[in-house]
Structures are given as C-alpha cells and as structure tokens.
Amino acid sequence: MAIEQFGKVSADERLRYHLMDLEKAERDRISEANYVIKQAKLEGKLEAKLEDAAKMMEEKIPVSVILKVTGLTQEQLNKLN
Secondary structure, eight states: OHHHHHHHHHHHHHHHHHHHHHHHHHHHHHHHHHHHHHHHHHHHHHHHHHHHHHHHHHTTOOHHHHHHHHOOOHHHHHTTO
C-alpha cells in the first residue's frame, strides 16, 4: 500500500512539474512575440522619421530644425546623404 501511494505521489509530482514547464514555455513564447512586435513598431516609427527627414532635406529645411522636429540624431541624418 505504501509503495502504491509513493508511486502515485511521484507520478503526480512529475505531472505537476511537466505542466509548470509547459506554462513557462508558453509565457516565454508570448514574451518573445511581444518583444518582436514592439521592435517592429519601433523600426516602423524610425523609418517614418527618416522618410520625413529626407523630405525636409529636399525642401532645404535647416538641419537643426529637422533634428529638432524628428528627434533623429545627426548620425542618423548623415546616413540619408
């Protein structure tokens, strides 16, 4: 009887750990997906700012104004040339 109870408890514990591992894997997957989405949004915003800066440069707007309006760095702006 004691051996049977021990086997049942051990099996339950293994199942619990397995389920915990599955839950952790799912949380990790969701976290990674959220990170990828956030990065994509940031890249999209940067791309839009670079496009706006390029248009402003074509209109001969002073670089100091472009930097202030877009929030880009001088280095980022230099890469457009």
